[in-house]
Amino acid sequence: MFDISWGNLLVLAVAGLFILGPERLPGAAAWLGRTVRQIRQYASGAQQQLRSELGPEFDELRRPLEDLRSLREFHPRRMVTSQLLGDINDLPREITLTRNGTNGYGAPPAPPVSTPMPAPQRPLLPGERPPFDPDAT
Known part of the structure:
Protein backbone atom coordinates (compact mmCIF):
# COMPACT_ATOMS: atom_id res chain seq x y z
CA MET A 1 0.00 0.00 0.00
CA PHE A 2 2.65 2.54 0.98
CA ASP A 3 5.82 1.05 -0.63
CA ILE A 4 8.10 1.91 2.29
CA SER A 5 11.45 0.14 2.13
CA TRP A 6 13.58 -0.87 5.11
CA GLY A 7 15.97 2.01 4.43
CA ASN A 8 13.14 4.54 4.56
CA LEU A 9 11.85 2.96 7.77
CA LEU A 10 15.30 3.23 9.32
CA VAL A 11 15.56 6.91 8.35
CA LEU A 12 12.13 7.56 9.90
CA ALA A 13 13.14 5.77 13.10
CA VAL A 14 16.37 7.79 13.40
CA ALA A 15 14.47 11.03 12.69
CA GLY A 16 11.88 10.07 15.31
CA LEU A 17 14.65 9.33 17.79
CA PHE A 18 16.15 12.79 17.26
CA ILE A 19 12.79 14.61 17.28
CA LEU A 20 11.05 12.81 20.15
CA LEU A 25 9.85 7.25 21.16
CA PRO A 26 8.41 3.92 22.49
CA GLY A 27 5.17 5.63 23.56
CA ALA A 28 4.82 7.34 20.18
CA ALA A 29 5.41 4.04 18.36
CA ALA A 30 2.77 2.31 20.50
CA TRP A 31 0.29 5.15 19.85
CA LEU A 32 0.95 4.95 16.11
CA GLY A 33 0.41 1.17 16.12
CA ARG A 34 -2.89 1.48 18.02
CA THR A 35 -4.10 4.22 15.67
CA VAL A 36 -3.27 2.25 12.52
CA ARG A 37 -4.98 -0.85 13.94
CA GLN A 38 -8.09 1.19 14.81
CA ILE A 39 -8.23 2.74 11.32
CA ARG A 40 -8.00 -0.73 9.74
CA GLN A 41 -10.85 -1.95 11.96
CA TYR A 42 -13.01 1.02 10.93
CA ALA A 43 -12.28 0.40 7.24
CA SER A 44 -13.03 -3.32 7.41
CA GLY A 45 -16.21 -2.66 9.43
CA ALA A 46 -17.40 -0.12 6.86
CA GLN A 47 -16.69 -2.57 4.03
CA GLN A 48 -18.60 -5.35 5.79
CA GLN A 49 -21.52 -3.01 6.46
CA LEU A 50 -21.61 -1.94 2.81
CA ARG A 51 -21.48 -5.57 1.68
CA SER A 52 -24.35 -6.56 4.00
CA GLU A 53 -26.54 -3.59 2.96
CA LEU A 54 -25.91 -3.77 -0.79
CA GLY A 55 -25.79 -7.54 -1.09
CA PRO A 56 -25.03 -8.73 -4.65
CA GLU A 57 -24.90 -5.14 -5.91
CA PHE A 58 -21.64 -4.69 -3.97
CA ASP A 59 -19.89 -7.16 -6.29
CA GLU A 60 -21.20 -5.24 -9.30
CA LEU A 61 -19.66 -2.07 -7.88
CA ARG A 62 -16.32 -3.79 -7.33
CA ARG A 63 -16.09 -5.18 -10.87
CA PRO A 64 -15.12 -1.83 -12.54
CA LEU A 65 -12.49 -1.28 -9.85
CA GLU A 66 -10.95 -4.65 -10.59
CA ASP A 67 -10.97 -3.83 -14.31
CA LEU A 68 -9.01 -0.67 -13.49
CA ARG A 69 -6.54 -2.70 -11.44
CA SER A 70 -5.97 -4.98 -14.43
CA LEU A 71 -4.78 -1.93 -16.40
CA ARG A 72 -1.70 -1.82 -14.17
CA GLU A 73 -0.33 -4.77 -16.13
CA PHE A 74 -0.96 -3.00 -19.47
CA HIS A 75 2.22 -2.79 -21.57
CA PRO A 76 1.79 -0.71 -24.75
CA ARG A 77 4.80 -2.28 -26.49
CA ARG A 78 3.47 -5.80 -25.91
CA MET A 79 -0.02 -4.79 -27.07
CA VAL A 80 1.22 -3.17 -30.30
CA THR A 81 3.54 -6.09 -31.04
CA SER A 82 0.73 -8.59 -30.55
CA GLN A 83 -1.65 -6.56 -32.72
CA LEU A 84 0.86 -6.11 -35.54
CA LEU A 85 2.61 -9.46 -35.49
CA GLY A 86 0.18 -11.72 -33.68
CA ASP A 87 1.77 -14.15 -31.26
CA ILE A 88 5.52 -13.60 -31.49
CA ASN A 89 6.17 -17.30 -30.75
CA ASP A 90 4.40 -18.32 -33.99
CA LEU A 91 6.73 -16.27 -36.22
CA PRO A 92 9.64 -17.83 -38.11
CA ARG A 93 13.01 -17.39 -36.48
CA GLU A 94 14.24 -14.97 -39.19
CA ILE A 95 11.37 -12.54 -38.54
CA THR A 96 11.39 -12.48 -34.76
CA LEU A 97 12.67 -9.30 -33.23
CA THR A 98 15.86 -9.41 -31.25
CA ARG A 99 16.85 -7.45 -28.18
CA ASN A 100 19.62 -4.99 -28.89
CA GLY A 101 21.46 -3.05 -26.23
CA THR A 102 20.66 0.46 -27.43
CA ASN A 103 16.93 0.99 -27.72
CA GLY A 104 15.05 -2.11 -26.62
CA TYR A 105 13.40 -4.45 -29.09
CA GLY A 106 13.95 -3.89 -32.75
CA ALA A 107 15.73 -5.16 -35.79
CA PRO A 108 19.42 -5.90 -35.36
CA PRO A 109 21.43 -2.71 -35.85
CA ALA A 110 22.77 -2.20 -39.37
CA PRO A 111 26.50 -1.80 -39.81
CA PRO A 112 27.60 1.82 -40.02
CA VAL A 113 27.70 3.20 -43.56
CA SER A 114 30.66 5.34 -44.48
CA THR A 115 29.54 8.47 -46.30
CA PRO A 116 31.98 10.63 -48.19
CA MET A 117 32.85 13.91 -46.52
CA PRO A 118 31.54 16.99 -48.36
CA ALA A 119 34.11 19.22 -49.96
CA PRO A 120 35.22 21.98 -47.59
CA GLN A 121 33.84 25.41 -48.45
CA ARG A 122 36.25 28.19 -49.06
CA PRO A 123 36.16 31.09 -46.59
CA LEU A 124 34.52 34.34 -47.66
CA LEU A 125 36.80 37.05 -48.93
CA PRO A 126 36.73 40.46 -47.21
CA GLY A 127 33.70 42.41 -48.40
CA GLU A 128 32.13 39.36 -50.07
CA ARG A 129 28.47 38.75 -49.24
CA PRO A 130 27.41 35.30 -48.05
CA PRO A 131 25.19 33.26 -50.38
CA PHE A 132 21.48 34.03 -50.02
CA ASP A 133 18.62 31.58 -50.69
CA PRO A 134 15.23 33.36 -50.94
CA ASP A 135 13.33 30.04 -50.69
CA ALA A 136 14.94 29.20 -47.34
CA THR A 137 13.65 32.28 -45.54
Whole structure:
Protein backbone atom coordinates (compact mmCIF):
# COMPACT_ATOMS: atom_id res chain seq x y z
CA MET A 1 0.00 0.00 0.00
CA PHE A 2 2.65 2.54 0.98
CA ASP A 3 5.82 1.05 -0.63
CA ILE A 4 8.10 1.91 2.29
CA SER A 5 11.45 0.14 2.13
CA TRP A 6 13.58 -0.87 5.11
CA GLY A 7 15.97 2.01 4.43
CA ASN A 8 13.14 4.54 4.56
CA LEU A 9 11.85 2.96 7.77
CA LEU A 10 15.30 3.23 9.32
CA VAL A 11 15.56 6.91 8.35
CA LEU A 12 12.13 7.56 9.90
CA ALA A 13 13.14 5.77 13.10
CA VAL A 14 16.37 7.79 13.40
CA ALA A 15 14.47 11.03 12.69
CA GLY A 16 11.88 10.07 15.31
CA LEU A 17 14.65 9.33 17.79
CA PHE A 18 16.15 12.79 17.26
CA ILE A 19 12.79 14.61 17.28
CA LEU A 20 11.05 12.81 20.15
CA GLY A 21 14.03 11.63 22.12
CA PRO A 22 14.66 8.14 23.45
CA GLU A 23 12.23 8.47 26.38
CA ARG A 24 9.14 9.36 24.27
CA LEU A 25 9.85 7.25 21.16
CA PRO A 26 8.41 3.92 22.49
CA GLY A 27 5.17 5.63 23.56
CA ALA A 28 4.82 7.34 20.18
CA ALA A 29 5.41 4.04 18.36
CA ALA A 30 2.77 2.31 20.50
CA TRP A 31 0.29 5.15 19.85
CA LEU A 32 0.95 4.95 16.11
CA GLY A 33 0.41 1.17 16.12
CA ARG A 34 -2.89 1.48 18.02
CA THR A 35 -4.10 4.22 15.67
CA VAL A 36 -3.27 2.25 12.52
CA ARG A 37 -4.98 -0.85 13.94
CA GLN A 38 -8.09 1.19 14.81
CA ILE A 39 -8.23 2.74 11.32
CA ARG A 40 -8.00 -0.73 9.74
CA GLN A 41 -10.85 -1.95 11.96
CA TYR A 42 -13.01 1.02 10.93
CA ALA A 43 -12.28 0.40 7.24
CA SER A 44 -13.03 -3.32 7.41
CA GLY A 45 -16.21 -2.66 9.43
CA ALA A 46 -17.40 -0.12 6.86
CA GLN A 47 -16.69 -2.57 4.03
CA GLN A 48 -18.60 -5.35 5.79
CA GLN A 49 -21.52 -3.01 6.46
CA LEU A 50 -21.61 -1.94 2.81
CA ARG A 51 -21.48 -5.57 1.68
CA SER A 52 -24.35 -6.56 4.00
CA GLU A 53 -26.54 -3.59 2.96
CA LEU A 54 -25.91 -3.77 -0.79
CA GLY A 55 -25.79 -7.54 -1.09
CA PRO A 56 -25.03 -8.73 -4.65
CA GLU A 57 -24.90 -5.14 -5.91
CA PHE A 58 -21.64 -4.69 -3.97
CA ASP A 59 -19.89 -7.16 -6.29
CA GLU A 60 -21.20 -5.24 -9.30
CA LEU A 61 -19.66 -2.07 -7.88
CA ARG A 62 -16.32 -3.79 -7.33
CA ARG A 63 -16.09 -5.18 -10.87
CA PRO A 64 -15.12 -1.83 -12.54
CA LEU A 65 -12.49 -1.28 -9.85
CA GLU A 66 -10.95 -4.65 -10.59
CA ASP A 67 -10.97 -3.83 -14.31
CA LEU A 68 -9.01 -0.67 -13.49
CA ARG A 69 -6.54 -2.70 -11.44
CA SER A 70 -5.97 -4.98 -14.43
CA LEU A 71 -4.78 -1.93 -16.40
CA ARG A 72 -1.70 -1.82 -14.17
CA GLU A 73 -0.33 -4.77 -16.13
CA PHE A 74 -0.96 -3.00 -19.47
CA HIS A 75 2.22 -2.79 -21.57
CA PRO A 76 1.79 -0.71 -24.75
CA ARG A 77 4.80 -2.28 -26.49
CA ARG A 78 3.47 -5.80 -25.91
CA MET A 79 -0.02 -4.79 -27.07
CA VAL A 80 1.22 -3.17 -30.30
CA THR A 81 3.54 -6.09 -31.04
CA SER A 82 0.73 -8.59 -30.55
CA GLN A 83 -1.65 -6.56 -32.72
CA LEU A 84 0.86 -6.11 -35.54
CA LEU A 85 2.61 -9.46 -35.49
CA GLY A 86 0.18 -11.72 -33.68
CA ASP A 87 1.77 -14.15 -31.26
CA ILE A 88 5.52 -13.60 -31.49
CA ASN A 89 6.17 -17.30 -30.75
CA ASP A 90 4.40 -18.32 -33.99
CA LEU A 91 6.73 -16.27 -36.22
CA PRO A 92 9.64 -17.83 -38.11
CA ARG A 93 13.01 -17.39 -36.48
CA GLU A 94 14.24 -14.97 -39.19
CA ILE A 95 11.37 -12.54 -38.54
CA THR A 96 11.39 -12.48 -34.76
CA LEU A 97 12.67 -9.30 -33.23
CA THR A 98 15.86 -9.41 -31.25
CA ARG A 99 16.85 -7.45 -28.18
CA ASN A 100 19.62 -4.99 -28.89
CA GLY A 101 21.46 -3.05 -26.23
CA THR A 102 20.66 0.46 -27.43
CA ASN A 103 16.93 0.99 -27.72
CA GLY A 104 15.05 -2.11 -26.62
CA TYR A 105 13.40 -4.45 -29.09
CA GLY A 106 13.95 -3.89 -32.75
CA ALA A 107 15.73 -5.16 -35.79
CA PRO A 108 19.42 -5.90 -35.36
CA PRO A 109 21.43 -2.71 -35.85
CA ALA A 110 22.77 -2.20 -39.37
CA PRO A 111 26.50 -1.80 -39.81
CA PRO A 112 27.60 1.82 -40.02
CA VAL A 113 27.70 3.20 -43.56
CA SER A 114 30.66 5.34 -44.48
CA THR A 115 29.54 8.47 -46.30
CA PRO A 116 31.98 10.63 -48.19
CA MET A 117 32.85 13.91 -46.52
CA PRO A 118 31.54 16.99 -48.36
CA ALA A 119 34.11 19.22 -49.96
CA PRO A 120 35.22 21.98 -47.59
CA GLN A 121 33.84 25.41 -48.45
CA ARG A 122 36.25 28.19 -49.06
CA PRO A 123 36.16 31.09 -46.59
CA LEU A 124 34.52 34.34 -47.66
CA LEU A 125 36.80 37.05 -48.93
CA PRO A 126 36.73 40.46 -47.21
CA GLY A 127 33.70 42.41 -48.40
CA GLU A 128 32.13 39.36 -50.07
CA ARG A 129 28.47 38.75 -49.24
CA PRO A 130 27.41 35.30 -48.05
CA PRO A 131 25.19 33.26 -50.38
CA PHE A 132 21.48 34.03 -50.02
CA ASP A 133 18.62 31.58 -50.69
CA PRO A 134 15.23 33.36 -50.94
CA ASP A 135 13.33 30.04 -50.69
CA ALA A 136 14.94 29.20 -47.34
CA THR A 137 13.65 32.28 -45.54
